[in-house]
Amino acid sequence: MYDFAVAGLGAVGSATAAELVRRGHSVVGFDRYRPPHTMGSAHSDTRMIREAWYQGSPYVPLVRDAWTRWKRLERRSRRTLLRTAGALMMGPADGRVFAGNPLASVTRPDTGRVSLSVQEVAGHFPWLRPDPGTITIYEPGAAVLALEACLEATLEAAAGADLRFDEPVLEWSASASGVRIGTARAEYRARRLAIAAGAWTSELVPELALPLEVERTVQYWFEPAGAHAPALADGPAWVWELDREGTWYGFPATARGLKAGMHFQAGRGTEVDRVDREVGDSETEALRRLFARYAPGVAGPLVHASVCLYTNTPDENFILDRHPCHPRVVVFAGGSGHAFKFMPVLGALMADLLTDDHPPHDLAPLSLDRFRRGAA
Numbered sequence: 001m002y003d004f005a006v007a008g009l010g011a012v013g014s015a016t017a018a019e020l021v022r023r024g025h026s027v028v029g030f031d032r033y034r035p036p037h038t039m040g041s042a043h044s045d046t047r048m049i050r051e052a053w054y055q056g057s058p059y060v061p062l063v064r065d066a067w068t069r070w071k072r073l074e075r076r077s078r079r080t081l082l083r084t085a086g087a088l089m090m091g092p093a094d095g096r097v098f099a100g101n102p103l104a105s106v107t108r109p110d111t112g113r114v115s116l117s118v119q120e121v122a123g124h125f126p127w128l129r130p131d132p133g134t135i136t137i138y139e140p141g142a143a144v145l146a147l148e149a150c151l152e153a154t155l156e157a158a159a160g161a162d163l164r165f166d167e168p169v170l171e172w173s174a175s176a177s178g179v180r181i182g183t184a185r186a187e188y189r190a191r192r193l194a195i196a197a198g199a200w201t202s203e204l205v206p207e208l209a210l211p212l213e214v215e216r217t218v219q220y221w222f223e224p225a226g227a228h229a230p231a232l233a234d235g236p237a238w239v240w241e242l243d244r245e246g247t248w249y250g251f252p253a254t255a256r257g258l259k260a261g262m263h264f265q266a267g268r269g270t271e272v273d274r275v276d277r278e279v280g281d282s283e284t285e286a287l288r289r290l291f292a293r294y295a296p297g298v299a300g301p302l303v304h305a306s307v308c309l310y311t312n313t314p315d316e317n318f319i320l321d322r323h324p325c326h327p328r329v330v331v332f333a334g335g336s337g338h339a340f341k342f343m344p345v346l347g348a349l350m351a352d353l354l355t356d357d358h359p360p361h362d363l364a365p366l367s368l369d370r371f372r373r374g375a376a
C-alpha cells in the first residue's frame with residue numbers, strides 16, 4: 001500500500017506529488033497522458049506570475065509563497081524557471097480588470113507598481129496603442145514562468161514517486177482502511193488520494209456535481225515584426241480589457257514567437273472529450289484585428305496556434321478541499337485560467353490536507369462549501 005495516490009500530474013498534481021515525496025512519503029501518481037502535454041491546461045511556453053491582479057484578496061499571501069517556492073525549485077533544479085519581464089494591467093476604470101482593485105493599493109510604492117497614463121504607455125512601450133481613458137498599472141517585478149521547464153523540474157522533484165503516465169484513473173473508492181484506485185492496467189491501494197485532474201476532474205467526482213465549466217481557448221504565436229521586433233522579447237506581458245472585444249493578453253516574445261490570446265470568452269463552454277482542437281482562420285483573424293488596432297505592426301505571420309483549456313468556477317476562485325463524503329480524498333479543481341503561478345504552493349496545501357498538517361494559508365475561500373451554501 002502506498003501512503004498517497006495522486007490522480008493527475010499536471011500543474012497541481014505534479015506539485016502535490018513532489019511535495020509528498022519531499023516529506024518522505026511513498027506516492028503513486030497517474031496521468032492520462034505524459035506531462036507536459038498539450039491536451040489540458042498546462043502547455044505552451046509561458047505563464048505569467050504577478051501580484052497586482054490579486055490586490056486585497058487572499059491570493060496575495062499565496063502568490064508571495066509561490067514566488068519563494070519557485071525560486072527554491074529554480075535553484076535546486078538548476079533550470080531557469082522565471083524571467084522578470086514586467087506586466088501591464090490595462091482596462092477601463094469601471095471594467096473587470098480593475099473591479100475590486102482600488103488603484104491606490106494596486107500601485108503601492110513599496111511594490112514598485114506604478115500607474116501609467118496613455119502617453120506614458122506609448123513612451124515606454126511604443127508598439128502599444130491604448131484608447132484614451134485606459135487605466136494602466138505597470139508591475140515591473142512581474143515575471144514569466146517557463147511552463148514546460150517548470151513542469152519538468154517539478155516532475156523531477158517527484159521522481160521518488162511511482163509515476164505512471166498514459167494510465168488514466170478510471171475509478172476509485174474509499175473505505176475506512178484506505179483508497180482503491182482502478183486503471184486499465186491494475187488496481188492500486190493507498191492511504192489517501194489527491195485528485196487534480198484539471199478539465200477532467202468532474203469525471204472523477206461526478207457525485208459532487210462541481211460547478212465547473214471547461215472553456216476552449218486558443219493561444220497564438222506570431223513572428224515578431226517591424227521596428228520594435230527586437231524589444232518584444234524583453235517585455236512586458238499584458239492583460240488588457242477592451243470596451244467591446246473582451247480581454248486579451250500578450251507575452252514577451254520567445255524563440256517560438258509573440259504569444260497572445262483572449263482571456264475568458266463567454267459561450268466557449270464545452271465537454272472535455274469533445275473539444276475542437278482545430279483553430280479556424282476566422283479565430284486567428286479576430287486576434288489579428290486586435291493587433292492591428294492596439295499593437296499595430298508587431299504581429300507578423302502566424303507561426304503556431306494551440307487550443308488550451310480553462311476549467312472555470314462561477315466565482316473564478318479555485319476549489320481545494322477535502323471530499324465532503326470521503327475525508328481521505330482531497331480535490332483541486334477550477335484553475336479558472338490563473339492557477340499555474342500558484343502551482344508549488346497549491347501542491348504544498350494539498351499535501352497539508354492529505355497529511356493532516358495545518359495549512360499556513362486560509363483555505364476557506366477555496367472551500368467546496370461556498371457552492372453548497374449557495375445551493376441551499
Ligand SMILES: Cc1cc2nc3c(=O)[nH]c(=O)nc-3n(C[C@H](O)[C@H](O)[C@H](O)COP(=O)(O)OP(=O)(O)OC[C@H]3O[C@@H](n4cnc5c(N)ncnc54)[C@H](O)[C@@H]3O)c2cc1C
Nearest residue numbers: 008010011012032040041048169198200308335339340341
Ligand atoms: C491559455 C491559458 C493561459 C493561461 N495563463 C495563465 C497564466 O498566465 N498564469 C497562471 O497562473 N495561469 C494561467 N493559466 C491557468 C493554468 O495553466 C491552469 O489553471 C493550471 O494549469 C491548472 O492546473 P491543473 O493541475 O488543474 O490542470 P492541468 O495542468 O491540466 O493538469 C491536469 C492533469 O490531469 C490529467 N488527467 C486528467 N484526467 C485524468 C485521469 N482520469 N487520471 C489521471 N490523470 C488525469 C491530465 O492529463 C493533466 O495532465 C492559463 C491557462 C490557459 C489554458
